[in-house]
Each structure stands twice: as C-alpha cells, then as structure tokens.
Amino acid sequence: MSIVKDIGHTEKAFKTDEMIINMGPQHPSTHGVLRLILTLNGEIVKNCEPVIGYLHRGMEWLGQNRTYVQYQALVDRVDYLAGMSDSHAYIMAVEKIAGTQVPLRAEYIRVICTELNRIISHLLWLGIFMLDLGAMFGFPFYTFRDRETILSFLEEVSGQRMMFNYIRIGGVFKDLPKGWTKKVKKWLTTEFINYIDEYEAIATKNPIFLVRTQGIGYLDPKLALNRGITGPSLRASGINIDLRKYKPYSVYDKFNFNIPTSTVGDTNARYQCRIQELRETAKLVVEAIDKLPGGDTEDLEKNRAELTSGENPTYKAEDLMFIAKGKNVPMGFKCGPGEAYAAVESPRGQLGVHLIADGTSVPYRIKWRSPSYNNTSILPDLIKGHPVSDVVAIFSSLDVILPDVDR
Amino acid sequence: MTETPQQAPATAGEFGSFLKSKGIDSELLGPDKDSVEMFALDPKNLVTACMLLKETGFDFLVLLTTTDVKKGYQSIYTLHSTATKKSLRIKVTVPKDNPMIPTVSHVWSTANWYEREGYDMMGIIYTGHPDLKRILNPEDWEGFPLRKDYIPPSDSLNGPHPLRETKYAEQTLSKSEKGEKLCQ
Numbered sequence A: 001m002s003i004v005k006d007i008g009h010t011e012k013a014f015k016t017d018e019m020i021i022n023m024g025p026q027h028p029s030t031h032g033v034l035r036l037i038l039t040l041n042g043e044i045v046k047n048c049e050p051v052i053g054y055l056h057r058g059m060e061w062l063g064q065n066r067t068y069v070q071y072q073a074l075v076d077r078v079d080y081l082a083g084m085s086d087s088h089a090y091i092m093a094v095e096k097i098a099g100t101q102v103p104l105r106a107e108y109i110r111v112i113c114t115e116l117n118r119i120i121s122h123l124l125w126l127g128i129f130m131l132d133l134g135a136m137f138g139f140p141f142y143t144f145r146d147r148e149t150i151l152s153f154l155e156e157v158s159g160q161r162m163m164f165n166y167i168r169i170g171g172v173f174k175d176l177p178k179g180w181t182k183k184v185k186k187w188l189t190t191e192f193i194n195y196i197d198e199y200e201a202i203a204t205k206n207p208i209f210l211v212r213t214q215g216i217g218y219l220d221p222k223l224a225l226n227r228g229i230t231g232p233s234l235r236a237s238g239i240n241i242d243l244r245k246y247k248p249y250s251v252y253d254k255f256n257f258n259i260p261t262s263t264v265g266d267t268n269a270r271y272q273c274r275i276q277e278l279r280e281t282a283k284l285v286v287e288a289i290d291k292l293p294g295g296d297t298e299d300l301e302k303n304r305a306e307l308t309s310g311e312n313p314t315y316k317a318e319d320l321m322f323i324a325k326g327k328n329v330p331m332g333f334k335c336g337p338g339e340a341y342a343a344v345e346s347p348r349g350q351l352g353v354h355l356i357a358d359g360t361s362v363p364y365r366i367k368w369r370s371p372s373y374n375n376t377s378i379l380p381d382l383i384k385g386h387p388v389s390d391v392v393a394i395f396s397s398l399d400v401i402l403p404d405v406d407r
Numbered sequence B: 001m002t003e004t005p006q007q008a009p010a011t012a013g014e015f016g017s018f019l020k021s022k023g024i025d026s027e028l029l030g031p032d033k034d035s036v037e038m039f040a041l042d043p044k045n046l047v048t049a050c051m052l053l054k055e056t057g058f059d060f061l062v063l064l065t066t067t068d069v070k071k072g073y074q075s076i077y078t079l080h081s082t083a084t085k086k087s088l089r090i091k092v093t094v095p096k097d098n099p100m101i102p103t104v105s106h107v108w109s110t111a112n113w114y115e116r117e118g119y120d121m122m123g124i125i126y127t128g129h130p131d132l133k134r135i136l137n138p139e140d141w142e143g144f145p146l147r148k149d150y151i152p153p154s155d156s157l158n159g160p161h162p163l164r165e166t167k168y169a170e171q172t173l174s175k176s177e178k179g180e181k182l183c184q
Helices: A002-013 A059-063 A068-072 A083-098 A104-132 A139-158 A180-203 A207-213 A221-226 A267-291 A297-308 A371-377 A379-383 A388-397 A402-406 B014-021 B043-055 B110-122 B167-179
Strands: A019-023 A035-041 A044-051 A338-346 A349-357 A365-369 B037-041 B060-068 B073-080 B087-094 B100-102 B125-127
Touching: A019 A388, A035 A388, A044 A379, A044 A388, A059 A365, A068 A083, A083 A104, A083 A338, A083 A349, A104 A139, A104 A180, A104 A267, A104 A338, A104 A388, A139 A180, A180 A267, A207 A267, A207 A388, A267 A388, A338 B060, A349 A371, A349 B060, A365 B060, A371 A402, A371 B110, A379 A388, B014 B037, B014 B043, B037 B043, B043 B087, B043 B100, B060 B110, B087 B100, B110 B125
Parallel strands: B037 B087, B100 B125
Antiparallel strands: A019 A035, A035 A044, A338 A349, A349 A365, B060 B073, B073 B087
C-alpha cells in the first residue's frame, strides 16, 4: 500500500512540461536546410512548426531582372534533382505565350530526358529514404551507382552532369549523340530492371522496414487535396492525378504506361508507389526511344530523305528536327503580351510556372508552383502523435527537396 | 491582361455568369493562352465567391500569384476542379496604399502558406489569416522584394548590388518599367 502511495506521490511531483526542441536547420536527414520546431511530450510530437527559407535564392526576383534566354540557364537550380522538369515547365510557359511550335522529334527527346531525370530523382530519394530509416549498411551506394550511370548518359546529351540547361525555347540544345539511344535502351532493359529487383529484395519485405513504415504517417485523401499535395504522395492516398495522364502535355498521350496508385496512404504506400514508378518510367523511356521520330541519330541522316519523301511521307521535314526552324533564339527574344500557366509532372508532383509577359524581353512576373512547397506544409498534420524517430521517416517519404521549397 | 478592351463590357464567361446568378458581379478579363476563364472580383466578394465555387467542385487551389500592377497589388487565384478538369483564374486588385485582401485559407488550406508568401514578397495583408508572417525571407527583412519599386540592399561584402551598376541592368530595368503600362 505504501509503495502505491509512493508512486502516486512521485507522479505528482514529476514535472511533465512540454519540451520544445529545434530540429535542424543543419540536421543531416532534413534533405537540405529545414528547421522544425517540435513541441514534445516525452517522445511524442504534440505540435510542429516548419521554418523554411534558409535556401531562398530569390528565383522569382532573378527572373524578373533577366531576359527569357538568360533565365533559361537558372531554372535548373530550382529543383536541382529534377532540372529537366524545371526547364520543361518554364520553356512550355514561354512557348505558350510565344506560340512556338515544337518539332515532334524534339518533344520525344524532351520526354526521354525528363523521364531519365525522374529515375535519377527517385533513385536518390530511395537511397536517402533507407538511410533515414536507419539502413546504415550502405544502401545508398547501390542506388547512387545506378544514378551515376544515368547522370553520365545525360552528361553525354547536355554536357552537364546535373544543371543540364538542355531544353531550349523551340526544342532542345542538340540532337542525341550517336549510339546513345541503343546504349540507354540496352542498359535499361538488361541491367536496370535487375537492379530494381535488387533494391526490392533488400527493402520491400524486410521486417524492420515494414515496422518502420506500415501504418506510419497516414495521409487522408481529402486533406491532401485541400492542402495541394501532388505527385506520388497524393497517388499513394488513392487519388490518381498524374498530369502525364490526367492532362497530357508534350507527347505523353502517345505512350502506354501505368500510373502506380495505392489506397493505403501510409509511408509504405508512398514507397511502393515510387518504386513501381521506377519500373514504369524505365518502360516509358524504352517506349519513347522505340517511337522516336527518325529513329537513332546515326541512322537519321540516311533515313531522312526516305521518311519525308514520297506521296504519303511518314513525317514532315520539320518533324525530324531537334529545334524549330529559325528558333535559334537571340538574347533579346521578346514575347507577349500574354499570360500562361504551364505545369509538368515532376518527380515530386505538379511543377508549374505562371508567367505574365508584357511584350518586352524581360518577364513581367514569374511565379513557381513548386510541389515540395505544398508537400512540406502537410508535415505538421502527419507527424502529430508520432514519436520523434518517425518524423524523419515521414518527412523523407514525402520526397521533399528544400531548394524546391525555398526557390 | 489588357487584351480585352475595358470600355466594352464583355459578356460574362461560364463561371462569371454563375456568380452573377448568385448576386456577385465580376469583370471578365478574357481567356489566357490556354483559354482558361479569367475574371476580376471585388475584394469584399472574394470569400463568398470562393465558397460558392468550392461547392461547385473547385476543390484544388493550384496557385496563388501576387503581382504589382499599375492600379495596385494583385492577387491571382488559379483554381482547378478535379471532377470536371476545368480551371479558372480570379484576380483581385487592391490599392497600393492600403493592400488588404480577406484570407481564403479557411476555404483551401493551400492558401495558408501561399498567402504568407504573398505577404512576404508583395506586402499584401491578408486579413483574418491565422499566422501572417514572413515565410521565405528573414523575419527582420526590410521591404517587399517583388514590388516593382523595391531596391535590393547593398551587400556588406561586395558593395552595392551588382545589378544596379551594370549598364545592361539599367536597360532591362527601364524596359520592364515601360512594360508596366501594358499590364494592369
């Protein structure tokens, strides 16, 4: 009896104040510099306030003080893991206002490169996600090995490893190098498919992985839509919105591919969606290479006459170009006046550019709709009631990249 | 934009006439390059109109853009309906000396962070916002960077801002000032 009394006494005497803890901005697993002000009750998160802006570079201000052509080189930095998507969105907005017709071959090249970029982004995410969950045995080395292969593919195409600046107004910078398409196709169909199996063998059915991810961080579909969540995080909650299928831009309506979805909505579902998307994207790249107008670059010159001549030519001559004729745009390229919103499906979700042009060579207003910005804003709702160790897992499963948040 | 002449009142579009039937006046600004309907609303009608539009299916606030136009500061709401796949753009302009717009963060919670960004960059005060403070710039930042009359601070290490020194920058800046006449 006296023991019970004692315990009761200590409980009353024990101070149970909430504790406020600063996580970040220099925490290694916050994918950049994000500061979270966590209110904790013991180990359980009671409240969370994200503080962003540590990586703010003033992308919108820079755009309004540079010409359209100068700004082209900067847009890759908005989300540096998916530079192709950034360029694609910006260039699409400019082309909408200028009314530029893009050659068919250029559109296909854009799709091939953007989808390869999606694989890069997902591979980096996969490695870091496993590291965040505590897989300290070097899982990222597997994904970074394959990421490096694709980076060298894109380096051959654009001359740059990450900041490609490849998609230009009216098409792309250069045609694909000779022998490139065959090499990429061979690597994707013979090697990369096996590598995905390798990742899944390590992670998908791993009991520790399942305990860390299943039922953690449930995202309600209605809340997700109200918060503007897009991308695989939204599709894992059962809402099948992928702009490539939902509102096809470029030439995405010409391909057969599936959009992986799930109705579970937890961290594991988001993982499943992304890893399935890796397979689908690899298939999509191979399909795009097969359907590329004019075929491989090394065969294009000798086939060009055959494909464009005759009574019913397969292609018009301008379809087989990599940049629209006469669109070697000068520095003082002018467009407008007009207003357009162009959006692409980046690896993280809907990435859009709202461009207001006034007819001069400088954009009047550029506004970025970066998917990570909205995806970060849901974090407080997801982590309430979870222990601190899950904060990193949930945040990582949203695939947020901080330069994209802060712009 | 100025593509529609202001003297001749254009006939209201699909959603403009829907709002008209509910007793809310709007001014049609014509379609944009994707033929998305755009109209201007009075700030005092904004919340009612947004509530009505949300009931009709506009469940997704894609983007909230703020711009500096000649008449004042403008807040542009790009809405999307996932049921009908239709988009819509609402423009609300407020005078520069008193930029106050009612918040819509209780209608779409996406607006919460976007309105904070609008305040941070353009200095528009969204009345009724739960937590209106700077989001991307530091808390003690002076001025609102995306206003057209904003002057960047000098860099303590490198002297005045390099853009203001080069002749080229002066040209581009004066060009964009000229362009202001076109945008309103």
